[in-house]
Amino acid sequence: MRQSHLFTKTRKEAPSDETSKNAQLLIRAGYVYKEMAGVYSYLPLGLRVLENIKQIIREEIHREGGQEMVMTALQEKELWEQTDRWDDSVVDIWFKTELKNGTELGLGITHEEPLTRIMTSYISSYRDLPQYAYQFQNKFRNETRAKSGIMRGREFLMKDLYDFSKNEAEHNEFYERIRGAYKRIFERVGIGDSTYVTFASGGIFSEFSEEFQTVSDAGEDLIYVDEEKGVALNKEVYTDAVIEKLGLDKSALVEKKSIEVGNIFHLGTKFSEPLGLQYTDEAGNKVPVYMGSYGLGPTRLMGTLVEVLADEKGIVWPESVAPFRVHLVGLNLDDAEIRDYAEGIYSALTTRGVTVLYDDRDVRPGEKFADSDLIGIPYRVVVSRKTKSEGIFEVVERATGEVHSLSEEELYQKYIPEAEE
């Protein structure tokens, strides 16, 4: 894409109403636009990152058999009353609205109820199980206090996956697979090393749930990490009894602030029983379906990547989620010969399948470099009178600052993305 066509612009200064690093940088670089407290729009650059994150999640969930769908944001009161999750005294984060005729509706906070009801239409025999369904959808939660930029909003994107299993053992097997899928996801987006599977308080059907917590000072959670074993405990379950039960040594646990980037839950029959989701087993008995739920917020994950990986110059995206692979910075473009040359490189890279943001704007070099650092694309390729005359390409890696001088052939070979299997 030509930068001259991009409708967003960078800003030198951070907005005064944002204190979190993720919001300041994402707004300055033109990835997001703040609509109101805790509500952000995703602009062209931001959407590209978000879609890359979603695609990674999709690939890993599909690998475990998940089927993608999309449910509605509008929710029916009667459905949620069946599980006693409608009343404000029970769930106080609903955004509620109504039809013209006065019928109350809510904007979805999560989707166990509607999906369970949907499944009652399709699951009736043990032959229909197990099933795994998920979606990416905006959730609405009327938080009393939005904070931390895009990491704790009132409207945010969530990937929510649910499993419908015959029994606890079958559910547990899927649960384990999803734990693995989540590890792969956090690995692929570049925060595998700083993300820990963390024991947290469970629900009705299990003593613990597990959270994926990424160590960061921007986090709202406190966890206790055993780095040797690669596991952690949330503060909410940090007691001597739990530590002993999990076979951990209190002296090895280090307190850290962290961001909850995902969680996985055992639901048991908490939803299937009240909503009547049951199946007939081999012996002809009616049995409630055994469930689990698995959440992961792509928008929060995007904010986390900025928090964890950015430096003093701006954002640093991992290659896997960056909006473009190469930032082609053209200098001396007022010289028609240089411009033709730069255009040639742009089209050569593009036709080879490399995603390129081509800075063809008529602004000074310093501004281009500063913007390039801020936007955070992994590889910057500079094309100028100088590089043309020398016949080389100057490639700067955003993450490390390393500079490489490559020939044209090396450039094409190095930056063609490896085919995904």
Added chain:
RNA sequence: CGGGGUGUAGCAUAAUGGUAGUGUACGCGGUUUGGGACCGUGUGGCCCGGGUUCGAUUCCCGGCUCCCCGACCA
């Protein structure tokens, strides 16, 4: 929800009981061109409602907004 702040141009800020200045961004002219250049010039602004006052952007009250601390957080 409790407490504390905040609100001035697209953005960031200053001053002020007598209608507001700067930087940046934006328009125009010119000099520049490998790390946010410079000169000239122009456009553009006091959150909403009420009160006090001859006069309110400024003081007072209320509302709203946004931020922070805490509480809350499948």
